Amino acid sequence: MELSKRVQSVKPSATLSINARAKELKASGVEIINFGVGEPDFPTPHHIKEAAIKAINDNFTRYTPVGGIAELKDAIIRQFESDYGVSYEPGEILVSCGGKHCIYNLAQALLDDDDEVIIPAPYWVSYPDIIRLAGGRSVIVHTKEEDGFKLRPEKLEEAITPRTKLLILNSPSNPTGSVYTRGELEPLVEIIVKHRIYVLTDDIYNKIIFDDADWVSILHVNPDVKEYALILNGVSKTYSMTGWRIGYMAGPGPIISACTKIQSQSTSNPNSIAQMAAVAALNGPQDDVERMVSAFAKRRQYFVERLEQVKFVTFYPPQGAFYIFPNFSAYYGKKYNGQIIANSLDLTSYLMEEARIALVPGSAFGDDRYLRFSFATSMTIIEKGMDKLEAALNRLL
Ligand SMILES: Cc1ncc(COP(=O)(O)O)c(C=O)c1O
Structure with missing residues (x-):
């Protein structure tokens, strides 16, 4: 059976597959710091869930x-x-x-x-x-x-x-x-x-x-x-x-x-x-949005301060969304287990295996020099993840 040329020309979403790999490792008992997610880590606000429950009870189901x-x-x-x-x-x-x-x-x-x-x-x-x-x-x-x-x-x-x-x-x-x-x-x-x-x-x-x-x-x-x-x-x-x-x-x-x-x-x-x-x-009320945005803002600030300390990394401080996209290309060419880390995918794999951090390689976004971090995760996890990241990068130097 030959699948259509159209579908063969398309890649599955890289962010979704990194997330799936992180979940797989987690399910097998490995603790993963997931900086790969593209979704807020907060629950949907209560009044929104209530409106959905009401819609079901009102039989708004056609x-x-x-x-x-x-x-x-x-x-x-x-x-x-x-x-x-x-x-x-x-x-x-x-x-x-x-x-x-x-x-x-x-x-x-x-x-x-x-x-x-x-x-x-x-x-x-x-x-x-x-x-x-x-x-x-x-x-x-x-x-x-x-x-x-x-x-x-x-x-x-x-x-x-x-x-x-x-x-x-x-x-x-x-x-x-x-x-x-x-x-x-x-x-x-x-x-x-x-x-x-x-x-x-x-x-x-x-x-x-x-x-x-x-x-x-x-x-x-x-x-x-x-x-x-x-x-x-x-x-x-x-x-x-x-x-x-x-x-x-x-x-x-x-x-x-x-x-x-x-x-x-x-x-x-x-x-x-x-x-x-x-x-x-x-x-409805928008206070939950304000609360989430102010949590993202604190995490963003922390990321910026920590990344400033990471050797050989440059980045543009984000002004919105919940991502940061630093340039790690100074680490390309370094060796790990006799293997050269040649690109963003290799560095992402190294960090997943060695530091148990999930990130998305920049190649998925059209620039191989970078890795994407999502800060849609708690401050405690971010702190721990940044410690592990720095230690893993230092081992390459
Ligand atoms: C830039 C951008 N546009 C659109 C979307 C689509 O979001 P959704 O389909 O959940 O509305 C996303 C989700 O990751 C996104 O990052």
């Missing part, structure tokens, strides 16, 4: 409209109005089974074979594979640590061709935690409008912002860019609801209808109970 219930679309419209200062109609909103599913629908709806999608690297692991599954081509544009891993306008101009359909921007970024400023977005928006390309702004971490960083959207820079913008968000990260699978996207009506049509022939509606929970998340 098919819903494919693109989401009216109540949830209204809550999203209100949220987007307050976050972006722009009004959307219900026909311009799609609710899917997670933000990832929105992106999948978008790629299927927008891309013909060999259409190009510009993706600044480091990027979230799933973008290139989702594009590939739709027959599109990712055009990876590398950014620099000294630019805060942000796309420079001249690099964007250079990457645009007649086949360019879409640009993906992700701020705060997974894996770097960098956040675009208004000044950095302005020239990018000019180029988007000039070349009339669509832009997916993946804002899934926009409520997790540290210090005095200001989160800015391309819609704040120029509301007219709404014509080209697909705005992605969801409840996974903000409300610690990764397993509930609710994400949403706003954009031009014809694109949203096309995405809804694809969803109607694949998953149908997202889970009815989870939709009710998402209504409670968006409309």
Whole structure:
């Protein structure tokens, strides 16, 4: 049996497989410090769980409209109005089974074979594979640590061709935690409008912002860019609801209808109970979000201080999300058990076997010099993990 060329061209998600390996070791009794996870470690807030229980007891358990219930679309419209200062109609909103599913629908709806999608690297692991599954081509544009891993306008101009359909921007970024400023977005928006390309702004971490960083959207820079913008968000990260699978996207009506049509022939509606929970998340009290963000901020500060002490490592201090992406390439070329550590995957394996720390290799995010740490884990674990990391790295020197 030969599987399709399409599926053979795609890799399974690296972050999910590292997580699975860490869980496997843990199940066999080995203590693992898991810096690999891409989900908040807090429980879903109580009032959100109560709304789901009520939905079950009210028998809200049948098919819903494919693109989401009216109540949830209204809550999203209100949220987007307050976050972006722009009004959307219900026909311009799609609710899917997670933000990832929105992106999948978008790629299927927008891309013909060999259409190009510009993706600044480091990027979230799933973008290139989702594009590939739709027959599109990712055009990876590398950014620099000294630019805060942000796309420079001249690099964007250079990457645009007649086949360019879409640009993906992700701020705060997974894996770097960098956040675009208004000044950095302005020239990018000019180029988007000039070349009339669509832009997916993946804002899934926009409520997790540290210090005095200001989160800015391309819609704040120029509301007219709404014509080209697909705005992605969801409840996974903000409300610690990764397993509930609710994400949403706003954009031009014809694109949203096309995405809804694809969803109607694949998953149908997202889970009815989870939709009710998402209504409670968006409309309810936001103090749990504040509490989680302030815990992330403390951990981020600790990471920054500890990493400053680690020899030969450089990093850009994250301003949002819950990741930090340090450059460990100074350790490449070192030997362990007679084997050379040649790349981010080798160093990740070394740290998993020798220090029992799970990390994600930078190669999964398009830059092999780095490793990704998630600080979605408790301070005690972070402290212990950093001690083990330093000791394991020192053994290589
Ligand atoms: C940058 C980014 N976008 C989108 C998603 C998708 O999240 P979900 O499908 O849980 O809504 C993730 C999850 O890791 C992410 O990191």
